[in-house]
Amino acid sequence: DADVTQTPRNRITKTGKRIMLECSQTKGHDRMYWYRQDPGLGLQLIYYSFDVKDINKGEISDGYSVSRQAQAKFSLSLESAIPNQTALYFCAIGTGQVNEQFFGPGTRLTVL
Amino acid sequence: QKEVEQDPGPLSVPEGAIVSLNCTYSNSAFQYFMWYRQYSRKGPELLMYTYSSGNKEDGRFTAQVDKSSKYISLFIRDSQPSDSATYLCATSAGGYSTLTFGKGTMLLVSP
Numbered sequence: 098d099a100d101v102t103q104t105p106r107n108r109i110t111k112t113g114k115r116i117m118l119e120c121s122q123t124k125g126h127d128r129m130y131w132y133r134q135d136p137g138l139g140l141q142l143i144y145y146s147f148d149v150k151d152i153n154k155g156e157i158s159d160g161y162s163v164s165r166q167a168q169a170k171f172s173l174s175l176e177s178a179i180p181n182q183t184a185l186y187f188c189a190i191g192t193g194q195v196n197e198q199f200f201g202p203g204t205r206l207t208v209l
Numbered sequence: 210q211k212e213v214e215q216d217p218g219p220l221s222v223p224e225g226a227i228v229s230l231n232c233t234y235s236n237s238a239f240q241y242f243m244w245y246r247q248y249s250r251k252g253p254e255l256l257m258y259t260y261s262s263g264n265k266e267d268g269r270f271t272a273q274v275d276k277s278s279k280y281i282s283l284f285i286r287d288s289q290p291s292d293s294a295t296y297l298c299a300t301s302a303g304g305y306s307t308l309t310f311g312k313g314t315m316l317l318v319s320p
Binding site for chain 2: 101128130137138139140142145147155187189194195196197198199200201202203205
């Protein structure tokens with residue numbers, strides 16, 4: 098089984114809809130991250146968490162919220178989706194002094 | 210200026226060539242330097258990392274860091290078509306600090 102799983106893998110939705118992307122891990126790492134990737138812009142950090150009670154904003158948190166329901170689960174929500182949130186979204190887990198991060202397979206989100 | 214700069218490419222080489230991928234960074238606090246490989250429509254996978262200055266070798270891949278010039282390199286020897294992917298450099302101060310990624314360089318290795 099994969100260390101990091103993301104659901105759904107693909108989602109098409111309409112402007113104004115609420116969307117939740119889910120991430121779960123099997124490694125027991127404390128650090129979890131949400132990134133979005135756009136062509137030409139690279140990976141941008143949305144939110145990150147070091148513990149169930151610890152949530153931190155990344156560089157592009159506006160329009161997003163997160164929930165760390167358990168050590169192994171970290172969800173990303175778009176309360177009212179807009180077209181410029183169309184992107185590839187990745188969840189990652191981190192570990193060690195180096196903070197090696199391991200990524201999930203991604204969710205391709207399209208907002209019409 | 211972005212904290213980590215990386216030429217987007219694409220970089221096209223013939224099979225068997227030596228490939229050099231590079232990044233520059235601006236924050237002197239960065240201590241760890243990583244290279245990720247990302248195939249199309251897949252998540253990035255960690256190739257290797259180095260701590261501070263120096264070289265690290267893993268098979269056909271060599272990572273090199275020069276902190277004095279804030280320059281990071283990844284060399285691929287005997288490149289293969291299966292190496293065709295986007296390569297992202299990333300830096301961090303370690304521990305619980307976040308990673309800062311370059312935008313990635315697309316590499317195309319032709320048979």
